[in-house]
Amino acid sequence: MKIELKKWSLDDKKSLSEVCSRVDRTYLSNRLPSPYTEDSAAWWLNMACEQEGHSGIFRSINVDGKIVGNISVEQKSDVYQKDAEIGYLLTTENWSRGIMTEAVRQICDIAFAKLDIIRITALVYEPNTASRKVLLKNQFVLEGIMKRAVWKDGHIYDLCVYGRLKDPL
Numbered sequence: 001m002k003i004e005l006k007k008w009s010l011d012d013k014k015s016l017s018e019v020c021s022r023v024d025r026t027y028l029s030n031r032l033p034s035p036y037t038e039d040s041a042a043w044w045l046n047m048a049c050e051q052e053g054h055s056g057i058f059r060s061i062n063v064d065g066k067i068v069g070n071i072s073v074e075q076k077s078d079v080y081q082k083d084a085e086i087g088y089l090l091t092t093e094n095w096s097r098g099i100m101t102e103a104v105r106q107i108c109d110i111a112f113a114k115l116d117i118i119r120i121t122a123l124v125y126e127p128n129t130a131s132r133k134v135l136l137k138n139q140f141v142l143e144g145i146m147k148r149a150v151w152k153d154g155h156i157y158d159l160c161v162y163g164r165l166k167d168p169l
Ligand SMILES: CC(C)(COP(=O)(O)OP(=O)(O)OC[C@H]1O[C@@H](n2cnc3c(N)ncnc32)[C@H](O)[C@@H]1OP(=O)(O)O)[C@@H](O)C(=O)NCCC(=O)NCCS
Pocket: 023, 024, 025, 027, 028, 088, 089, 090, 091, 094, 095, 096, 097, 098, 099, 100, 101, 102, 123, 124, 125, 128, 129, 130, 131, 133, 134, 137
């Protein structure tokens, strides 16, 4: 299995909308539009292509040449500008094959090399065990838990704050 990250292109509207329409949203924020249309994809691709390499790294996840997911590291602003937030999603049929563990490994290397940041933050809802495992396998450390910080579809979740430093202490 060949796992590659590729820069998004404005031509990827169809692939991105297919992936985002099929993804499990249980532990995702409402930033992901629902339903996810080609217009939603166009908005993301324009933003990604504009910010790529300056204030963010935006990649499609390709397995044996097919786009199966989305991953990004977005730099924050103001006093948080040396920090960036990672986000990712994968189509359900590809879960538990080690794909996101490898994608996170690759994008962290790129983000630390290309962005002016000293840490990457990941925010994960407490029951999202698969995502928490992905982070732990990539040198992220659980720095704290914000109690009852998330309200999603009628459920309240604790929010786990993970961090990975560019130069570990
Ligand atoms: C979270 C997500 C990205 C994980 O991707 P993945 O490619 O399946 O992850 P990996 O296979 O690299 O590793 C996941 C690990 O969790 C395990 N796992 C998968 N589903 C699990 C579950 N429901 N409960 C417990 N463990 C689980 C896998 O077996 C694997 O374990 P291992 O480390 O012992 O091998 C994927 O499930 C997803 O896209 N979820 C929906 C979107 C999402 O939640 N994004 C993250 C928001 S913070």
